[in-house]
Amino acid sequence: MQFKANSAFPRLIWPFLNLASLVFKSISFVNIKIRALRQKEFPKLFIISVDSLSFGGTGKTPLVMAIGRALEKKGARFAIISRGYRSHYEKKGICVHAEHSYKEVGDEPLMLKASFPTHDVFIGRDRLCSLAAAAAKNCRILILDDGFQSSHIKKDFSVMLINSGHPYFYLRNFKFMSRRADRILTYQPAGQAEKPLPADTYDxxxxxxxxxxxxxxxxxxxxxxxxxxxxxxxxxxxxxxxxxxxxxxxxxxxxxxxxxxxxxxxxxxxxxxxxxxxxxxxxxxxxxxxxxxxxxxxxxxxxxRLPNDTIEQIIKHATEKGFI
Known part of the structure; x- marks a missing residue:
């Protein structure tokens, strides 16, 4: 079911959502902290994490695509790690091929594969298995789509997208958890494509x-x-x-x-x-x-649309570490 942010129904159920989300966020916070205690480092990989505090609607996948295009221009080989939400292979995990259906691998991974046909896209709940599969194919730069929950994986650079206008914003994670990111960008419509973006915003x-x-x-x-x-x-x-x-x-x-x-x-x-x-x-x-x-x-x-230095910051960091 889809609700509009300004409709009456969300306002009526908001107190119940807040109560339920408090429990959910608390459990999520504890799980993230526990997984972080067993955090693994991957010195032979450069891991970029695209994150969000909310359940959806922030633009994580478009940002993954923007990062991928920038890496392509540099001639860098990379792979994308996604979950494949609600797909047939979500639990088992698989390397996505163009011949797969969205029911098999998910809509976003299929779109990512169509956008980057020469690069690998992996799906699965177990991100460690996906990382291992990517490394086995000699992919040294990995982009994690929604890697925020994978606190057991040490990232080299993380970008947090925040859309505070989303009707169910902050129902998934506490606000202060955004501090874990290397770069935080807040959604702010600029209105016109040629209009400059304010600092630390996106459109x-x-x-x-x-x-x-x-x-x-x-x-x-x-x-x-x-x-x-x-x-x-x-x-x-x-x-x-x-x-x-x-x-x-x-x-x-x-x-x-x-x-x-x-x-x-x-x-x-x-x-x-x-x-x-x-x-x-x-x-x-x-x-x-x-x-x-x-x-x-x-x-x-x-x-x-991103501030000019967002992608440059990622590319510079990867270059300094010898991955580009």
Whole structure:
């Protein structure tokens, strides 16, 4: 279920969520501290951790992609370590291949593999097994997607993303735990892509709309019906308002789309007079094989905007340690 931050329902259940989250955060804090007592160092690996205090919607995966692209430009070989949330291989762990389905490996790992086809993406609950598998393939630079909970792994550099506008922010971890990060960035919409970002903040920009063949499409003033299944659907909806948005539908994060969902969205498009259906890149990875060829679908490629020195700081640290 997806709730809007300004709707009445979250306000009604907020006291109960706070009470439940206090218990959850306390248990999480103790577990992280206990795991940290058995922390392992990996001197032959350079481990970058992309973290968040909340359950989702902060932009960890876009940041992983930004770091990966920067490493590619330097000619560095790297691997990405993710969990593969709710996937078939989440418990067992596996190296992701392009032929896998999102049900097998998860939507975000599949999108990451599509973005970095020449680099390895590993999933699994056991991060130590994933690290060992990556090291066995001679990957010396590793990017941990949501590595905050893996306190038993010593990181070389960690970036903490904070989205205090998320309706369920701080329900997962205590605020003070962000101090563990080497760099803390707070989400602050700049409004315009060309507008400079304030220090220690980040933002997103919709880079382009692409069709199923990966070709950029310019839609002009054509009306669209957009949908997403993200941790922060409100942000995606707001991004789509730069176009002529006729309607929007949000689903819960990691929602498994069915043919019935897509038929319903297509009916909505026709009812609202939309020329295109538009989804997020993450959702496109899940539905691309379910759609009839004639469906007028585009996906939005979102880029994370960072202070100029964020990636430079990571690259410099890796270079000084001899990994680049």
């Amino acid at each position: 997103f920009v919709t880079d382009k709309l692409l069709n199923a063949a990966g070709q950029e499409v310019t839609i002009g003033a054509a009306p669209i019906v957009a949908f997403s299944a993200l941790g922060d659907n409100d942000r995606f909806e707001n991004d789509m308002r730069r176009y002529r948005l006729a309607a929007f539908r949000g689903f819960s994060d990691h929602h498994a789309f069915s043919p019935a969902d897509l038929h319903s969205l297509e009916r909505l498009r026709k009812e609202k007079g939309g020329e295109w259906l538009v989804c997020s890149e993450k959702d496109f990875c899940k539905i691309k094989n379910l759609l009839p060829a004639a469906t007028p679908l585009l996906y939005a490629r979102n880029e994370i």
